[in-house]
Amino acid sequence: MVSDDLDKLCEDIAGKASQRRIGVAESLSGGNIAARLSRAPSSGDWFSGGIIAYRPEVKHHLLQVPDGPVVCAAAAEAMVTSSARLLEADLVVAVTGEAGPQSQEDDPGTVWFGTFDGGEVTSSCRLFDGEPAEIVTATITFALTLLHERLQS
Template sequence: MSTASDLLAALGARGWSVAVAESLTGGLVTAALVDVPGASSVLRGGVVAYATELKGTLLGVDGGLLDARGAVDPDVARAMASGVRARLGADVGLATTGVAGPDPQDGNPPGTVHVAVCTPDGTTVRSLLLPGDRGEVRARSVDAVLTLAVDLLRADRGESAASAG
């Protein structure tokens, strides 16, 4: 099974729904979930907030935070995950923000990525420096947020990644 399948199965087992907020991945996380048959029973939707100001207007990210730190920041990822969860009425919110490259953004080198998962128990952010070209960074970002979500849901149930699948 794929990580997207694993996530949807784990969410479905709880009766939970998921929503996705994406920046650098531009819809790839949502597409990975939609590729799984039956995704509609769990997936509420996705928001691609590529422009910085849309993170504020669509997802509720604080404008002061965006002005002070820019869009590539772990607290922005945290706010995006929380915002999409609230605005789309989901149990779990996923978020990706970062620099796919080839150029730096706001002083952050290509490959700088922050992914976040917001559940009813709180929000977890993972910050990474991913290798590769633009396409590879984006693909690895999708894997990173889906893996984080699966890991959190398995940990909540006391499962290890090895025993769960």
């Protein structure tokens, strides 16, 4: 079951997150990554919080995403960099993309992920198949996996 797997992943993140401050910046996932992390054990010790920037205008104004497309590497990187500063976090994951069914900028299922880890910023793109809810679940799973991998290294 997906929910149980995500709960276990969040528990593993919690177990490895000591001495870290973790944050998230979300668009298409609508706060669901933050909600999962906040329910993990001792989250008050390591989870700084999350920023939900659903509309492009919010991404541009609050998270300093450059004018232009918001489903791209530059947007994901600006989202993690600004969120790290605003949340005083040293490990941040950001997601921005198209869940569908209609698209505004890119094909449905296109999701950009950004990570900020102690000042190092990276981004990557994934294309997920399925209905909007399945794309959002895949996005949440991949974002949590990115955090988990960063905590292992």
